[in-house]
Amino acid sequence: MNLPQPSADALEQSARLVSRLRSLIEAQDGWISFATYMAEALYTPGLGYYSGGAHKFGPGGDFITAPELTPLFGQALAAQVQQVMELSAPHIIEAGAGTGLLAADLLLELEHRGALPESYGILEVSGELRERQFDTLAAKAPHLASRVRWLDSLPEHFSGALVANEVLDVMPVHLVAWRPDGIFERGVALGADGSFVWADKPAGGKVAEAAAALDVPLPDEGEYVSEINLAGRAWIAEWAARLERGAMLLVDYGYPRAEYYLDSRGTGTLLCYFRHHAHGDPFLWPGLNDITAFVDFTAVAEAGFEAGLDVLGYTNQATLLFNCGVLECLARRAPEDSVDYIRAAKAVQRLTGPHEMGELFKVIALGKDLTQPLIGFLRGDRLHTL
Secondary structure (H helix, E strand, O other), rough: OOOOOOHHHHHHHHHHHHHHHHHHHHOOOOEEEEEHHHHHHHHOOOOOOOOOOOOOOOOOOOOOOOHHHHHHHHHHHHHHHHHHHOOOOOOOEOOOOOOHHHHHHHHHHHOOOOOOOOEEEEEEEOOHHHHHHHHHHHOOOOHHHHHEEEOOOOOEEEEEEEEOOOOHOOOOOEEEEEEEEEEEEEEEOEEEEEOOOEEEEEEOOHHHHHHHHHHOOOOOOOOOEEOOOOOHHHHHHHHHEEEEEEEEEEEEEOHHHHHOOOOHHHOOEEEEEEEOEEEEOOOOOOOOEEEEOEEEEHHHHHHHHHHOOEEEEEEEHHHHHHHOHHHHHHHHHOOOOOHHHHHHHHHHHHHHHOOOOHHHHHEEEEEEEEOOOOHHHHHOOOOHOO
């Protein structure tokens, strides 16, 4: 891999996390699940990727999300958020708010529409990102910043719109290997030199149950490796217990199950990101890389349904944005020959292009006690594919 080199300070931070992980593996009889490893690598306070001080988003970080591309993403999404609030209650919670750009864009667009929420809560595990979100809101929407509150845990009760953009893909996943002699969970152990190595053991408990339910055929030879996101299912169930009226709008990259577990994806979807370079080694510089896995949206729908939520819609990002008026938002950037308009039009192409984010990213809505179809899914709904 031809990757940029981290700074000496970053490598020292990673070394401290490596030491912690080694101690954890030794304390667990020499083996931890990959889900445990991923949780530690991403969320260990002060050392994990999302809990340390690394610059993560935008051109100077490791990846760019839709809100970093253009405000038009949030402006279009605001139409759907507004409808959910009108059908439930004027409150928004955003989970994993990144740099705070989506929060600022949503609030400014809802103000333009005369539909400001009474409150905007942000659920964020990273103290460093909370500071960036505060600074972003203070710079882009200072007159609206007082509506925003940072939450330390899920509310006991909630009515309104929950928004989560690229949250499910960074929840810790279990790795499973289907082999001719059975189903195994792939975890992490220590090599003779103290390095991290893969180690399999027969799957058990909830991992075994979930793997067996997928009905992935055991191969005649070799192995089929993929991921199971039990944390995502549990998170949705927790929200279902708290949502009284409203909808969850979940945006992420992924597939319905029939496409997720294809024969051609026999090595899984796990990816790591470091300074806009994608690679497949989660043991490289723990704490300095983002670690992600694509989302099984059938599992998301099942988790919501089993917890008492209605599956209100499922489609790709392009369809949702077009249904929500992204082109009308773009038209407000006229004149069409201006530099600003041309730049915005190129961003919309990235958001909606079938070979870019438009098809790769999907949107699913799970809700309770809503009486009208959601506008983002009126055309091009793909619920039948789940």
